[in-house]
Amino acid sequence: MEIAIRLTTAPKAKPGPENLGFGRVFTDHMFIMDYGPSQGWHDPRIVPYGPLSLEPAAAVFHYAQAVFEGMKAFRTVDGRVALFRPRLNIERLNRSCDRMCIPALDPDFVLQAIKTLVDVERDWVPSAPGTALYIRPFIFACDTVLGVHPAQTYKFLIILSPVGSYYAQGMNPVSIYVEPEYVRAVRGGTGEAKAAGNYAAGLKAQQTAVAEGHAQVLWLDALERRYVEEVGAMNVFFRFDDEVATPELSGSILPGIVRRSVLELLRSWGVPAVERKITIDEVYTAHAEGRLKEAFGTGTAAVISPIGQLAWRNNVISINGGQIGELARQLYDTLTGIQTGRLPDEFGWLEEV
Ligand SMILES: *Cc1c(COP(=O)(O)O)cnc(C)c1O
Secondary structure, three states, rough: OEEEOOOOOOOOOOHHHHOOOOOOOOOOEEEEEEEEEEEEEEEEEEEOOOOOOOOOOOHHHHHOOOEEEEEEEEEEEOOOOOOOHHHHHHHHHHHHHHHHOOOOOOHHHHHHHHHEEEEHHHHHHHOOOEEEEEEEEEEEEOOOOOOOOOOOEEEEEEEEEEEEOOOOOOEEEEEEEEEEOOOOOOOOOOOOOHHHHHHOOOOOHHHHHHHOOOEEEEOOOOOOOOOOEEEEEEEEEEEEEEEEEEEOOOOOOOOOOOHHHHHHHHOOOOOOOEEEEEEHHHHHHHHHOOOEEEEEEEEEOEEEEEEEEEEEEEEEOOHHHHOOOHHHHHHHHHHHHHOOOOOOOOOOEEEEE
């Protein structure tokens, strides 16, 4: 399929690296394509970024049949533009689509669409340390009947946002609230899909955590409130003495690409890194026995987010004295080093645009 390109006649001024924040500024163009029952996915085009026109009855507004992805394009130290393991995002997008009854996309075509759009917006890829061009592909249902059923019409869009360093003041360990009551996802539900509704469901707990002075929620499993699942919209890792552990993919956990990359890096360094069940009691017991050395979240936005403190039922513990752990630091430096071409891409993780 040929991607039609219509360029803007009114390009926007690009903000300086200090004013970017996360997902507040969008580039000049966006990618759109449509799906209909007879044509399948069709009419791929790049057009000036701007509002969409949708009927109020559009299914996505009522029943949240919608999925998304999140990935980044990086400016390397020698001026190239590279994506980090984009095929894994595209495979995950199709798995999310399958779970939400959205028709699959051709992975090679999606990669071509992402690369074509990023190439059009190449000058928007920032180069200051810690900055990147965030890529947000998403798909939603457009049918205009209120019956609950898988839609027959969809839109697939890609929008781009230059984002600032997640760590304006340097990498900073955060305080995390262990949520005792609300849950994010349950096995058999949609937790392993990047489905829009999952995030609305998590807002209530996030609001409480922030009101009590914490940065994020640590989610426990929905059935027993015992097993650790994720931290906010990040996967979570603990270092117990020299073993690094992360919750196994149980069906309610989002399989993060940074999670997978961290496991692969640790194993390549000879660090024992396991995927298994982890109870919140085990975390607190290990802390009491002096065996909990580090904890951190992983995700595309922050890469590595060290956890300095956990609060569970009025029992607050400090991890590694609230300081960045040695492995968290090494993982952050290595991943960002590969992404920006400062370190060799030994695993073939970069895909140049
Ligand atoms: C996107 C996401 C992650 C992290 O995935 P990455 O591919 O590593 O960015 C983790 N948990 C949730 C709930 C997410 O939505």
